[in-house]
Amino acid sequence: MSDDPNRVWPSGLTLPEALELHKHVIDGSRIFFLIAVFAHILAYTYSPWLH
Amino acid sequence: MNQGRIWLVVNPTVGLPLFLGTVLVIALLVHYAVLSHTTWFSGYWQGHAKPAAAVTAPATP
Numbered sequence: 001m002s003d004d005p006n007r008v009w010p011s012g013l014t015l016p017e018a019l020e021l022h023k024h025v026i027d028g029s030r031i032f033f034l035i036a037v038f039a040h041i042l043a044y045t046y047s048p049w050l051h
Numbered sequence: 052m053n054q055g056r057i058w059l060v061v062n063p064t065v066g067l068p069l070f071l072g073t074v075l076v077i078a079l080l081v082h083y084a085v086l087s088h089t090t091w092f093s094g095y096w097q098g099h100a101k102p103a104a105a106v107t108a109p110a111t112p
Binding site: 008010011013018023026047048 | 052054055056057058059060061062063067070074089091092095
C-alpha cells in the first residue's frame, strides 16, 4: 500500500476504484432523480402548486 | 460519468458524506421554504375537514 504506483494521492485510490465508486454515486443520483420526479408529479397533481 | 476521477482528489470518506449531507440540507431548506410560503402545505398536515357539500346524503322524504 505504501508506494503502489497505481494509487493516486491525495485520496489514495486507484483510477479503477475511483471510477467504480463514481458509478455507484451516479446510479444513486439517478434513482434519487426518478423519485424526485415522481414526487413532483404527485405534488403538481394533488396540490394547488402551479394551478 | 466523466467526473469519476474526482475521487482521486477528494477522499470518499469525506466526499461522500459531504455530498449526501448537502443534498439532505438542501432538501430540508426547500421543504421549509415551501412550508413557510404556502398555506396548502401546512393545510395538508392540518387536515381540513371535507367540504360539507360533497358528503350530504340525499334528503329522505
